[in-house]
Amino acid sequence: MSELRETRKEKILSILEKNSVPILFTVFCALGIPLSGYSYGYLGQEIVVRIARNSFLIIALLVPIMAGMGLNFGMTLGAMAGQIGLIFIADWGIVGIPGMILAMIISTPISAFLGWLCGKILNMAKGREMVTSYIIGFFINGVYQLIVLYGMGSVIPIKNPALVLPRGYGIRNTVNLISIRKVLDNLLAIKIFGISIPVATLLVIAALCFFIIWFRKTKLGQDMRAVGQDLEVARAAGIKVEHTRIVSVVLSTILAGYGMIVYLQNIGTLNTYNSHMQIGMFSIAALLVGGATVNRASIGNVFLGVSLFHLMFIVSPTAGKNLIGEAQLGEYFRVFVSYGVITIALVLYEVRKRRDLTRAGRLLAQDQADEVEAKQ
Amino acid sequence: MAHTGVPILELRDISKEYFGNKVLTDVSFSLHSGEILGLVGENGAGKSTLMNILFGMEVIQQTGGYAGEMLVAGQTVRYQSSFDAIADGIGMVHQEFSLLPDFSVAENILLNREPHTRSFVSEVFGDRLDSIDRKTLVSKAETAIGKLGVSIDSSTPVGTMPVGHKQFTEIARELSKDSIRILVLDEPTAVLTEQEAAILLKAVKKLSDEGIAIIFISHRLQEVVDVCDTVVVLRDGKVVHNEPAAGLTIEQIARWMVGRDVDQSRTHRAFDYAQAPPVLTIENLWVDMPGETVRDVSLAVHKGEILGIGGLAGQGKLGIPNGAMGLFPAGGKVVFEGEEIALNNPKNFLDAGMAFVSEDRRGVGLLLDESLDWNISFAAMQVRGKYLKRYLNGMLQWRDEKSIQETARHYIDALQIKCTSSKQKAKELSGGNQQKICCAKAFALEPRLLFVSEPTRGIDIGAKSLVLQALRDYNEKSGTTIVMISSELEELRAICDRIAIVTDGRIAGILPANHPSEDFGLLMVASPKGATEVTA
Amino acid sequence: MIKIRQFIHSFGWPRIIIGLFLLSLFILAPFFNVNVATSISDTIVRFGQNGLMVLAMVPMIHSGCGLNFGLPLGIIAGLLGGTLAIEFNFVGPVSFLMAILLATPFAVLFGWGYGKLLNKVKGSEMMIATYVGFSSVAFMCMMWLLLPYDSPTMVWGYAGTGLRTTISTEGFYLHVLTNFLKFRLGETLMVPTGMLLFFALIAFFMWAFLHTKRGTAMTAVGSNPVFARASGIDIDKTRTLSVIMSTWLGAIGILVYQQSFGFIQLYMGPFYMALPAVSAILIGGASVNKASIVNVIVGTFLFQGIVTMTPSVMNSMIHTDMSEVIRIVVSNGMILYALTRKSEATR
Missing domain, CATH: 3.40.50.300 (P-loop containing nucleotide triphosphate hydrolases)
Known part of the structure; x- marks a missing residue:
């Protein structure tokens, strides 16, 4: 069988299409930046802040993609575990880096358990992992509220009254994380060209990147990539498919928990009942903006994605205001874009998958045409 | 070629039944190291069942095991799973490729058998966190490819390669197992071009020279005659001929394959x-x-x-x-x-x-979750407009349950379909009765x-x-x-x-x-x- | 024993648990000074409010498009119809009729496009439907600001442009169905006859449609698309039709909701409206690819019963309002249960 012949136009189009989302965002940003009137120094600073704040969370998404389970909408589970860790250290008054580390330690078993549960359920819903993990996020959110809103302060002792709702139990809507606010960011911070760089945070992220690169090269990483490509082939080769999938979700959930702690130490306040719900959507949107797809994502996608997505996020309200005189419009615009980009990425992925299926037919038609031509 | 000593594989009176259907009866033959045995037969002659037994496939145990004895290098064996067979040095290359498109040739060859090195992390967390030793992986894979006598770049992703190379990768995977003694090739040339097939046959010869025993299953009888030492012909689950290949003609073998006692x-x-x-x-x-x-x-x-x-x-x-x-x-x-x-x-x-009764009863032929009357009447209703009551000048086409029932009952009687009623779900019927429903559906289309x-x-x-x-x-x-x-x-x-x-x-x-x-x-x-x- | 087991099997464990839970709430209610009649009345009203949005799940489930997580799209068509009817100053029952008429072309158009999109992504409809819903809500947030509405009852007073987040339907179509043939039993039990009749009417049309040639084809497409294709059915067209129907039902569903509830909720209002409807029909016994009108009625009643009863009973029982949490756990748990069962009924 021969190669499918494509015209040059088709080839260029397919390259453009493969990168359509990042290209679209670059165009958005290129138009938005002058409209917003922000200085490059300001934008540079903002992007550095947001890379430090969000990258860890987004990198947590890479592992399940590697194992072929798509975008892990269940990363909110990890975020919830991280928040529980933070509530405890806020209650116990443990400050600074030790506080952060303790929060991470507390979050680990919770994340691991939730990840295991999520992995188990996803193994029962093969082929619709994404929508299932999305609903798991909602379901566990109910359980989280049960624990945090009703359990904490009544069953689980919380001694700091500043955390507890006036009625005597349940955590307040916002928890002040002043004790660990920016502790990691301010550690080793330096200024270059007037932009302050949170070196320690970036080092942590770099370490995580190295971990991911190293992990891909381990036996487990190799198994995950094998499972991600073809469950049955991997199974026939003796790889424990179900177990490998569960491990990938557990790992992703634990990393998401740490990521949430890094994220919240930068923000400085915890929105007890909202922070985690948004974070999954924004992380996934950012990763997709960076050019990742449902089955392929790299560290490069993470950083390109964070930069482009947040650039759009920063400029759109002011750009909207300057363009139409409505800041609110820009706000809505960025919400629309976040959801829109996920929709487009999901649709493109499906459409591409089906077009690959028709390839064999096109080849056959081509062969037949060649034969007919040869006969004449 | 004369073979002496203990055969590497010996089958003694292997029989197998599937739900009372006898698919293998007293199959016996033996295979020596370095021998190439051609196994031929029509579809349904029992080749795949025999290979499933040899390879310890679970489907055999699930359907009640088999009778007879199988000896590998003189030892009686009874495999519980294909992993037992692999451990005993039996390799099988299936007709369908079992390859990962994004993995390189080397990665595919050593899938789940990657050489790895311990590190301090894996000491603590277990050997799944061992790093993969790429160098050894590539060299091992290349040795295996080398045994075939072909040249393939071990770093190419399999998905982009021509079919022939995929086939070689599959075989190299079996060869990379150190213990390999018996290699089963199921229709290895079916998807290859003539040149590729020629290279493959040469490689098969080379392997046999190295002492690997090969079972070569093919419908291309010329290849069988050319490459095999022995030819075993299966028909209706029995060995009808077991002869040295030298001197056989394609015509002879073809006759043995299909020839029945003519009724x-x-x-x-x-x-x-x-x-x-x-x-x-x-x-x-x-x-x-x-x-x-x-x-x-x-x-x-x-x-x-x-x-x-x-x-x-x-x-x-x-x-x-x-x-x-x-x-x-x-x-x-x-x-x-x-x-x-x-x-x-x-x-x-x-x-x-026109109408079509599909070979894929469950996938195409039936609405498994719906009743028999729906299954029978649906196509005729949609295509011919039968079993409909029309109101408002045909604007409203209402399902006529009564005539649907009548038709269903008619065909259930005419074709002697065994069911509790026409309201039974199609998935609850036996294969034969499902087939009759499919026919009834087509007949209703007239x-x-x-x-x-x-x-x-x-x-x-x-x-x-x-x-x-x-x-x-x-x-x-x-x-x-x-x-x-x-x-x-x-x-x-x-x-x-x-x-x-x-x-x-x-x-x-x-x-x-x-x-x-x-x-x-x-x-x-x-x-x-x-x-x-x-x-x- | 066997009979009981068969019954449990055919009715399904989740439904029995939820049914018993609801029953126990009704039994417990009098002991905690909760007025049962009011509760029943509330449940009936909520049933009428939400029934059509649950019914909107049926066509898409029948054609194999899965659970309609994209319901917000239909709701948006309804919102457009409702706001336009008010903008054109229709009042009273006429405004309701006009709202439906004006919503229809939008519903058909949106449904058509949405259906075409879902045809391109067969097998992953539900995830994409969810995000189509979300994106369209976010897009309409911008539109509500920009569209040139100028009816003073709807736009922000201070700016003179942009629609308000909530708009009262009073003076327009508030209670036009609810009050039709409304009657009271005793002091507190109110029955919104008109709203129930309207639901019954639409449900009847749905039932009737499923008995026509096209409806039969739709069911077959959902049951086994390859079989349907081999019987000469145009699968894509049938699916698109089902999506249009679902979208339209969502549109009139929200209008019925508004006429009873009293307010039009714009902007992020429709955002999470799909989940209650999805879980209601699943509670009623539907699965990802099978649903009937009975599932709609049973499911809506059970779901709304729990939503009504838990706050009042739980509140008086343990002096804590845990109803929101229970609702989240029950509804999403039900959806998870359905998703993890391959394509069988949720039993």
């Missing part, structure tokens, strides 16, 4: 199809049906005849009706009763007055031409003759032209007027059904490129 009592009806006008003509049809690709088929079907289409599995016979109906992407020209039928849309096919694909697949012998009789009756009573596709040659010879044999996606020849089996056998195994058009 003299069968009567062939005298049907002069030449007198009947062609009702359906197919020209230059290609069909992209996975595993059943059709290339450039031209065919004429005469009014009132029963035309059989036979051939070995995977050669494309099933693609013809599926493509003509529009279930799979197809191209070419199909003319029915003088009108060209646009392809790729089943509605055109059905509207023209087609002038009916395609029936593998009508007796997976149903017991009693039901088989009932289904075939129903088709014959239908043809004779209502004058419907029937095109029947089947892998069972004898079944085709029993009820068809003519039989076309499809090989490698093309019509290898069409013969009247009363020709001897050998003639059809030869057409089935004809080398695809050198096929001579035999027409009668």
